[in-house]
Amino acid sequence: MMKDFISPATTPFSLSQLEGLYPPSASSKYHDYFVPKAHGKTLLSRDYHAEDGLPNGASPFAPIDVLPNEILAHVVELAYFSEDLPYDELRSALVQTSSRFREITLTTPSLWSKYHLTLGNIDEYLDHLPKYLQLSKGYPLDLHFSCFWSPSLTQRLMDLFLPHSRRWRHLSITTPNADVFSYMVDVPAPILTTISLSHFSSQRRLGLDYHVFGGHLPSLSHLLLRNVSLDKVNIPLRNLTKLEVRGYGTWPGFHALEELLSGSETLEEMVFHVKPGLVLRDVSREPGQPPIQLPALRRLTVFTSEWLTGDVVELIRAFEFPNLHSLVVEEGSGLGFTDSKDILRYTSSPIPSMTVSYAAISTALRCLPPHQLESLNTLELLRATWTNYSSLRHIFRSMESLQKLVVSEFNPHTALADLDILRDSVILEGDDVESEPALPPLISSPSLRTLNIDLIQDHIPSTADLARFIRLFSLRSLSSLTLRRLSKEDWDNVLSSLATHVDDYPLLKLLTAADMHEFGQDSVAEVAPGSNTQCVLLSSA
Numbered sequence: 001m002m003k004d005f006i007s008p009a010t011t012p013f014s015l016s017q018l019e020g021l022y023p024p025s026a027s028s029k030y031h032d033y034f035v036p037k038a039h040g041k042t043l044l045s046r047d048y049h050a051e052d053g054l055p056n057g058a059s060p061f062a063p064i065d066v067l068p069n070e071i072l073a074h075v076v077e078l079a080y081f082s083e084d085l086p087y088d089e090l091r092s093a094l095v096q097t098s099s100r101f102r103e104i105t106l107t108t109p110s111l112w113s114k115y116h117l118t119l120g121n122i123d124e125y126l127d128h129l130p131k132y133l134q135l136s137k138g139y140p141l142d143l144h145f146s147c148f149w150s151p152s153l154t155q156r157l158m159d160l161f162l163p164h165s166r167r168w169r170h171l172s173i174t175t176p177n178a179d180v181f182s183y184m185v186d187v188p189a190p191i192l193t194t195i196s197l198s199h200f201s202s203q204r205r206l207g208l209d210y211h212v213f214g215g216h217l218p219s220l221s222h223l224l225l226r227n228v229s230l231d232k233v234n235i236p237l238r239n240l241t242k243l244e245v246r247g248y249g250t251w252p253g254f255h256a257l258e259e260l261l262s263g264s265e266t267l268e269e270m271v272f273h274v275k276p277g278l279v280l281r282d283v284s285r286e287p288g289q290p291p292i293q294l295p296a297l298r299r300l301t302v303f304t305s306e307w308l309t310g311d312v313v314e315l316i317r318a319f320e321f322p323n324l325h326s327l328v329v330e331e332g333s334g335l336g337f338t339d340s341k342d343i344l345r346y347t348s349s350p351i352p353s354m355t356v357s358y359a360a361i362s363t364a365l366r367c368l369p370p371h372q373l374e375s376l377n378t379l380e381l382l383r384a385t386w387t388n389y390s391s392l393r394h395i396f397r398s399m400e401s402l403q404k405l406v407v408s409e410f411n412p413h414t415a416l417a418d419l420d421i422l423r424d425s426v427i428l429e430g431d432d433v434e435s436e437p438a439l440p441p442l443i444s445s446p447s448l449r450t451l452n453i454d455l456i457q458d459h460i461p462s463t464a465d466l467a468r469f470i471r472l473f474s475l476r477s478l479s480s481l482t483l484r485r486l487s488k489e490d491w492d493n494v495l496s497s498l499a500t501h502v503d504d505y506p507l508l509k510l511l512t513a514a515d516m517h518e519f520g521q522d523s524v525a526e527v528a529p530g531s532n533t534q535c536v537l538l539s540s541a
């Protein structure tokens with residue numbers, strides 16, 4: 001422990017304790033951080049007694065001066081590995097703070113373990129790298145190379161870092177060509193846990209030499225490929241915990257992909273931001289082929305610029321994930337350059353639930369395999385599209401555990417039109433809801449107990465669209481129906497329909513209308529549709 005290296009750095013505490021010890025003319029010239037001056041009794045003087053001239057025997061040293069070097073080095077490490085601080089600027093500040101901090105910085109290998117080299121700083125760093133690597137000793141290295149420089153610089157750089165490949169822990173390479181990978185054939189990297197390979201050029205995609213790394217990556221857990229072809233990667237994908245594939249790149253055929261991934265007991269997360277149509281063309285899964293089994297997968301995220309299409313669904317369903325906790329489909333890249341918008345979000349806990357936004361309901365629900373549809377408890381739909389009536393009937397019948405359905409920003413007239421109900425005139429012959437034309441086969445949801453419908457704010461009631469939409473469903477277990485932002489006409493039509501078909505809702509106990517803009521508390525006396533149903537009207541704020 002370097003007890004002689006007491007920090008002379010001034011702090012409010014040390015200044016308050018040392019007031020009066022130095023004459024007014026004493027200035028920062030007495031605080032040489034590396035060579036103590038012979039200017040009398042200072043904090044670095046051997047013959048100085050801390051108690052002299054201090055009230056109540058207070059110590060002249062800042063509290064940081066009594067910390068052991070091991071603790072102080074750990075504090076500095078925490079700052080160094082913080083993503084909020086530029087690591088090179090931190091080092092520069094530390095070596096200029098005091099003799100003690102300089103010594104700690106130069107003798108703590110971890111403070112020399114991160115290298116983020118770009119075209120903007122490579123010339124500045126290159127000559128210092130041998131010394132920096134020497135100071136890092138045997139500490140694991142985090143390497144980030146943005147290789148938009150000449151091939152000669154790449155060679156000099158790799159000559160310095162390749163001898164230390166057994167210490168590589170994280171490796172990130174962004175490059176416009178394959179030059180840098182030519183140095184990595186059969187490179188041993190036994191502790192390498194993360195690889196990020198990004199390629200940006202007019203070629204759009206990069207094929208790696210099959211011998212890059214030579215498969216010698218026993219500790220690899222996270223792989224990110226951006227515009228790098230997956231079909232030529234000689235990396236043990238089955239042993240990963242996270243696989244991230246972005247941009248363009250050739251995928252292996254279905255059987256080869258299955259060989260790479262199927263049955264992985266460690267792969268817990270996958271992230272895709274790809275052109276699903278191109279991927280499906282490469283993979284070429286034949287009809288009837290069972291999906292690739294991923295028993296350990298917990299999180300699957302798909303970023304798309306195409307919204308939720310059939311190709312996106314087919315890409316997701318190319319995999320089977322019986323223990324999935326989270327499925328997310330987002331519009332955007334997820335990289336923070338632009339705001340991402342949720343299209344679909346599924347979670348299995350604390351209760352299985354799904355939210356669908358601005359997408360076709362039947363398409364979104366096909367993203368889940370049958371066993372997860374069966375266990376779905378809550379479904380929330382935000383401006384979702386109601387299309388494909390027969391598909392909806394089949395999917396709702398499959399959701400055997402569905403307890404709650406929330407429909408937000410809903411336009412019943414548009415929904416009926418999208419379902420072809422208006423065009424086919426199946427149930428809308430005439431404007432009188434009591435005329436009751438023949439109903440099509442109903443969308444059955446035998447387990448549903450709660451239905452909340454929030455009408456779109458600019459909704460203009462047309463005949464009895466809301467009541468007729470509700471009548472498309474068979475809801476024998478419904479106990480609570482909440483309607484928001486509906487008009488007096490909507491309300492009257494719903495009451496009339498429910499009263500006419502009271503036997504179809506044997507368990508309905510609570511009917512609530514909220515945010516009523518056309519009438520207030522004088523309507524509380526409305527008659528409930530059944531003797532066991534309580535009617536509640538909530539005025540808008």
